[in-house]
Structures are given as C-alpha cells and as structure tokens.
Amino acid sequence: MAVFERLAHLCSATESSLSSNLFLSPPFHSFTIFLLELSSSPIPPLLSPSPSFTPIEKTFNFDIPVNDPEKDAFSIYYGDQQVIIGGFVLFFPNYSTFLGKPGFYVEDLFVRECYRRKGFGKMLLSAVAKQAVKMGYGRVEWVVLDWNVNAITFYEQMGAKVLPEWRICRLTGDALQAYQNANV
C-alpha cells in the first residue's frame, strides 16, 4: 500500500514493531484487524472462537483461477488446509464529541493485487460498518488521497461522503520529540 500511495519512503514498520503493539487486546476496544482468509474449501471453525465476533463466511465464484505468485508467503495452515491471506482491514475506536458517541477509524484497507476487483475490499469495509452498527457507534471514518479517484468512487458507492474542508495536522519526528523536555 505504501508503494501505491507513493509513500514507501515514510514506511518504517517492522515485524517486531507490529507485534509489540497489535494483537494485545480484545477486538474492537483497541487496534483491531479483520483478516481476509481465502481457501478453495470451507475453512474449519476456530479452536478458540472470540466471544465478541463470529467470522463472516462468503462463497465467491471466479470465472478464471487466480494466479497468486506469492501464495506460499501469504499462507497459514489450519491443520493440513492451506489458507491464503488475501488482505486485511485495520481499525480502532475513535470518539466524536459532536455525536457523543464512539465510532471506528479505519487506518488501512488492503487487498493483495491478484485478488482485487472481486468484491473483497467491499466485504472488509462492510464488515467494519456492520460491526459499528452492532455496537451502536455513530460513524466509520478513514482518509483518502485527493488524487485517488478510483478509491473515492468506491467509497462513495459504499455510502461514504468525502469531507472537502477538513485537513489533517500532524506532529511527528523531531518536532514531536522536542516536547520530551518541554516545560508544558
């Protein structure tokens, strides 16, 4: 995704930085990931299902087989059954004082290239929206680059509005570190 957004020079995540901050808390109350798991036969039920979420299952029929050159690198095994990770959505709660309600903020929505244009992105984002409704939350929000016309069209088709007036402010790097010893 960083490459697509022309922002790879800003991407400094590592396996250890990811694992030290993710997968530490129950779903929905902090950083949460829905994984897109793909298999040509039904995926067996989880051995330790989460009490707060039932995996969503859906059958897709493809006209032609998908050629996934990185299939093995993105596979996990449920017993003997190979399951391919096709994408993910990472989201977490946010809060609106206007609504007086929490919502979800979607940080990343990603489908691996060979699985695009098949409805998986819509499935992942819809799953977040459905969970937000289930929890009584008031909004689902995310950001998009203003030149990414395809993404904007896709989001608008899903019912989202692009807000023209708001801009993101970011304090990071040395400018943030300067506050370490600030006499606040």
Add this chain to the structure above:
Amino acid sequence: MAVFERLAHLCSATESSLSSNLFLSPPFHSFTIFLLELSSSPIPPLLSPSPSFTPIEKTFNFDIPVNDPEKDAFSIYYGDQQVIIGGFVLFFPNYSTFLGKPGFYVEDLFVRECYRRKGFGKMLLSAVAKQAVKMGYGRVEWVVLDWNVNAITFYEQMGAKVLPEWRICRLTGDALQAYQNANV
C-alpha cells in the same frame, strides 16, 4: 466549539451520551481527557492520584483579572476551594502501520472564550505531545478546517504540518445504518 466551527446543527451530544462512553477506562489506552483547572491559589493534590499521570501545574500571571460570566456553571470544588474548568483536550490512541507505532489523535482542543490568548491551548496540546513522547508514540494528529487560518498558524508554530492531500471519508447516519442487515 460547534458554534465556532459553524457546525452546531451537527452536534447531538448529551450529558448521558458523554458519560456512558467516557471516563470508563484508565487514561491513554482509550478516550482520555486532560482538564484545564484554574484557581487563584494552589490546587490541593488529588486524593486518588492516577499511577499513570501526574497533573501538570503551572503559574500564570495575568495583567488584568479575567471576567468569567459563567464561572459558577464551570466550577468544581476541592473541599472549600473553587476550581474553574477553563478548557479541555480529548484524545485517544490511533495506530499507523507506516510507523508500526501508536500515536495520539486529538479529537477536541477547547479553551473557554474568556481564557483564550493566554497560552492555555498551547499548554493542553503540549501536554498531549509530551505524553506521546513519554509513551514512545510516533505521532500526534488532529484535523482543522481549511479556512481556520488562526488555528493553522497556531498549530504550525507548535511544530505540526498540515497535510494538503488527505481527505476524510465518513460513513454515518442512514448510510451507516444500512449496513445493519447487509449481507457482507
């Protein structure tokens, strides 16, 4: 704040909606508020201090007394001592897969009108930045309306950058509720 942003028609928070979602978890790991408490004499220490945060104290000298017509409505009492709430900042953790690190997202920064232009806004936002550095977080982010030139200047003076290309996407109201029974 809703009035200033010309968005009062979108503001539907109530006392009960606020209290049912805020003040429920320890600071910093979910929705967190720093309150600006003002008093003409030193504020006594908390009876139950938080192990994760020491209140920041600062002495300000005003040239002329502040006329606060809503003083009593915004007061709390520490024993006999009247303490005025002058503003607040509401923030919560976010997560960047680019950095592989959490950050803080600032939802609201508000100083009551009669206490503005005295450095309190800077104090509140700096306190969030300082806490982010303390926790090893990578960013502090918030949003601003593109016509709010005074706010943008203030934020830039604090070291923040305004990102020109990103736009917020929002799924809310009926468009969100439509996902309740969606066949995801």
